[in-house]
Amino acid sequence: MTVETAEVRDAPRAKSAATKIRRAQxxxxxxxxxxxxxxxxxxxxxxxxxxxxxxxxxxAEGAAVYWKNLVDDPDTRHAIGLTLTVVPIAxxxxxxxxxxxxxxxxxxxxxxxxxxxxxxxxPFSVSPxxxxxxxxxxxxxxxxxxxxxxxxxxxxxxxxxxxxxxxLLAVAYFVFRPSHPRARRGLWKTPPxxxxxxxxxxxxxxxxxxxxxxVWPANKSLKIIFATPGLVLATAFVTFPFVAxxxxxxxxxxxxxxxxxALSLGANGWQMFWHVTVPNVKWGLVYGIILCNARAMGxxxxxxxxxxxxxxxxxxxxxxxxxxxxxxxxxxxxxxxxVLTLLAILTLVVKRKLEDRIPQSEQGRRTGxxx
Amino acid sequence: xxxxxxxxxxxxxxxxGYTVFYLGLLVLLPIxxxxxxxxxxxxxxxxxxxxxxxxRAAYLLTFGTSFVAALVNVLLGGLIAWVLTRYTFPGKRxxxxxxxxxxxxxTAVGGLVYASLYVENGWLGRFxxxxxxxxxxxxxxxxLVLVFVGLPFVVRTVQPVLADIDPEAEExxxxxxxxxxxxxxxxxxxxxxxALITGFALAFARSIGEYGSVVFISGNMPFKTEIxxxxxxxxxxxxxxxxxxxxxxxxxxxxxxxxxxxxxxxSWSRRHDR
Numbered sequence: 230m231t232v233e234t235a236e237v238r239d240a241p242r243a244k245s246a247a248t249k250i251r252r253a254q255x256x257x258x259x260x261x262x263x264x265x266x267x268x269x270x271x272x273x274x275x276x277x278x279x280x281x282x283x284x285x286x287x288x289a290e291g292a293a294v295y296w297k298n299l300v301d302d303p304d305t306r307h308a309i310g311l312t313l314t315v316v317p318i319a320x321x322x323x324x325x326x327x328x329x330x331x332x333x334x335x336x337x338x339x340x341x342x343x344x345x346x347x348x349x350x351x352p353f354s355v356s357p358x359x360x361x362x363x364x365x366x367x368x369x370x371x372x373x374x375x376x377x378x379x380x381x382x383x384x385x386x387x388x389x390x391x392x393x394x395x396x397l398l399a400v401a402y403f404v405f406r407p408s409h410p411r412a413r414r415g416l417w418k419t420p421p422x423x424x425x426x427x428x429x430x431x432x433x434x435x436x437x438x439x440x441x442x443x444v445w446p447a448n449k450s451l452k453i454i455f456a457t458p459g460l461v462l463a464t465a466f467v468t469f470p471f472v473a474x475x476x477x478x479x480x481x482x483x484x485x486x487x488x489x490x491a492l493s494l495g496a497n498g499w500q501m502f503w504h505v506t507v508p509n510v511k512w513g514l515v516y517g518i519i520l521c522n523a524r525a526m527g528x529x530x531x532x533x534x535x536x537x538x539x540x541x542x543x544x545x546x547x548x549x550x551x552x553x554x555x556x557x558x559x560x561x562x563x564x565x566x567x568v569l570t571l572l573a574i575l576t577l578v579v580k581r582k583l584e585d586r587i588p589q590s591e592q593g594r595r596t597g598x599x600x
Numbered sequence: 601x602x603x604x605x606x607x608x609x610x611x612x613x614x615x616x617g618y619t620v621f622y623l624g625l626l627v628l629l630p631i632x633x634x635x636x637x638x639x640x641x642x643x644x645x646x647x648x649x650x651x652x653x654x655x656r657a658a659y660l661l662t663f664g665t666s667f668v669a670a671l672v673n674v675l676l677g678g679l680i681a682w683v684l685t686r687y688t689f690p691g692k693r694x695x696x697x698x699x700x701x702x703x704x705x706x707t708a709v710g711g712l713v714y715a716s717l718y719v720e721n722g723w724l725g726r727f728x729x730x731x732x733x734x735x736x737x738x739x740x741x742x743x744l745v746l747v748f749v750g751l752p753f754v755v756r757t758v759q760p761v762l763a764d765i766d767p768e769a770e771e772x773x774x775x776x777x778x779x780x781x782x783x784x785x786x787x788x789x790x791x792x793x794x795a796l797i798t799g800f801a802l803a804f805a806r807s808i809g810e811y812g813s814v815v816f817i818s819g820n821m822p823f824k825t826e827i828x829x830x831x832x833x834x835x836x837x838x839x840x841x842x843x844x845x846x847x848x849x850x851x852x853x854x855x856x857x858x859x860x861x862x863x864x865x866x867s868w869s870r871r872h873d874r
Contacts, residue, residue: 254686254767254770254771256686256687256780257780261687264679264682264683264687265683265687265689267679267683268679268680268682268683268684268695269683269689269691269695271676271679271680272680272695272698272699274724275676275747275748275751276698276699276701276702276748276751277698278717278723278724279710279713279714279717279748280701280705280713282713282716282717282722282723283709283712283713285723286713286716322622326618326619326622326623329614329615329618329619329622330615330619330623332611332615333611333612333615333616333619334619336609336612337606337609337612337616339612339616345619345620345623347863348623348627348628349623350859351627351631351859352627354805354809354855354856354858354859355631355809355852355855356808356809356810356811356829356848356851356852356855357809357811357812357829358809358811358829358832358833358848359634359809359829359832359848359851359852360630362634362832362836362844362845362848363630363631363633363634364630365836365841366630366633366634366637366841366845367629367630367633369841371839371841373633396618399614400614403610403611403614404610404611406610408610462626465626466626466627466630469626469627485609488609489608489609492608492609492610498610498611501610520703520704523703523704526706527704527705527706527707527708527709527812528706528812529706529707529708529811529812529815530707530809530811530812530829533811533812533833534833534836546706547706547707547708547709547812548708550708550709550712551708551712551815551816554712554715554816559716562712563712563713563716566706566708566709566712566713569705569706569708569709570705570709573701573704573705573706573709574701574704576704577697577698577700577701577704578697580700580704581697
């Protein structure tokens with residue numbers, strides 16, 4: 230009898246299936262409300278109050294000063310511009326990698342797959358400062374390539390561009406090739422060896438072209454550390470796992486059936502990818518990009534080490550916050566911080582919206598440790 | 601498992617090749633560089649860099665504050681996870697979403713705002729400093745930001761496990777005459793234990809490497825409030841690359857061992873689940 234009355238009393242509270250609580254799981258009301266109050270207070274003090282303080286600090290001297298702090302300070306303006314340059318490059322690189330890694334790992338089995346999946350997570354356990362240090366050790370003045378970069382840094386450009394071009398050609402070849410061997414005509418019949426010959430030609434042409442026309446200046450130092458390329462590298466390292474981590478479980482959950490159907494109906498790789506794979510995983514992809522972007526925008530430690538803090542040159546937004554803080558320009562510092570806070574809030578809202586749309590069979594995504 | 605014949609689906613060699621290439625270039629090569637650089641130091645130099653009094657103080661502080669912060673996180677995170685899975689109250693969805701904020705908020709913003717909250721005329725400092733509680737530029741401040749940074753890790757690890765607990769176990773326990781408290785201590789807590797430990801390890805691992813938020817609030821005084829990553833930056837600014845690398849290797853080895861521990865714990869708690 231008592232059981233029933235308790236259930237009747239709590240009926241309105243236990244409406245949704247997820248929160249359906251039976252009698253044995255029901256704590257007394259005083260405990261319920263005091264624990265809830267405590268939890269809300271903890272979230273309030275640890276999370277809500279700081280966020281409120283960011284905006285209070287930014288608007289302390291009025292909206293006009295706030296706006297002035299953001300747009301009239303040339304160094305702050307430059308920092309915003311630099312962040313908006315560095316982040317898209319790093320995020321794009323990691324999206325391309327994430328899609329490739331997810332395709333390889335979720336669609337095929339091969340020896341070392343578990344190891345590869347584990348290695349992708351590696352950057353999460355590296356302290357950002359150590360991540361920055363790594364690139365200083367490689368590209369810094371005293372680093373392994375330091376002397377070379379200083380003497381004739383642009384000499385690597387033809388190789389870099391050639392490698393990129395060859396990669397694009399390879400992608401194009403594999404992606405547009407008809408899926409069925411019998412449908413391959415003309416150029417598509419080219420065996421891999423012939424393909425390798427074309428690639429080698431592209432490579433040699435570019436390197437020779439550089440020697441003949443000097444597209445890139447010779448004997449000029451190329452700055453990577455204390456310059457934008459270093460910022461991109463450090464940001465890309467720190468945000469490396471995000472997209473792959475989100476895509477792999479989503480692709481696993483969806484399975485390859487629809488892709489196989491597309492192929493059997495005569496689609497080539499490109500058509501299958503754009504008309505089947507991308508629409509299937511798009512929310513997972515957006516989710517990964519959102520998280521990757523949030524972390525990239527806010528990255529501090531790794532970027533701090535490689536930037537050299539040249540105001541108006543290599544300061545990104547988080548570094549600008551620190552510099553203004555050191556200069557005791559609190560309203561200015563909070564103004565920049567408020568922009569990043571708005572971005573964080575926006576990220577949370579979009580993230581919440583997306584979580585309902587992503588296939589949820591995968592375990593460990595939400596438990597996932599990492600952001 | 602969706603592993604398909606490589607002859608049917610296109611792009612295996614291309615995507616795997618690119619994955620390994622990009623991973624090697626951006627992640628493995630730099631990590632190797634650190635170890636190679638550290639290996640080029642003589643044992644004497646290496647030891648001289650990682651075992652100075654200042655470095656020892658920094659390790660002790662890093663681990664001490666990370667440990668305390670992770671412990672606090674287990675308590676607070678466990679409480680929040682409990683309230684979010686077991687109770688309904690107005691604004692629950694907002695609280696649930698807000699728990700993720702420390703992951704989305706740049707660490708520099710977290711550090712900046714915590715520093716200004718707990719200084720003498722800050723929103724919280726004006727009440728706490730007269731009581732003798734100084735949250736800014738002290739070790740307490742480091743713990744505070746580390747609690748902020750690590751909170752989501754514990755909540756998000758415990759929450760799904762708590763939601764999956766079979767109500768029958770609790771019913772059986774209470775029908776056998778256990779009080780609510782006994783049920784909690786002897787039925788629920790043991791089930792949650794692996795998740796709590798995993799959450800602890802995740803928060804701890806994150807705290808060890810944390811830099812952006814701590815640098816604002818700690819004041820960075822050697823021997824007092826200087827954590828290991830700050831010491832690395834200090835060495836780098838003196839252009840002492842060798843010494844910085846040596847300390848970095850110590851941190852890396854610890855982080856990688858933490859990673860192994862976490863992987864073990866996660867497989868342990870998954871076994872525990874079934």
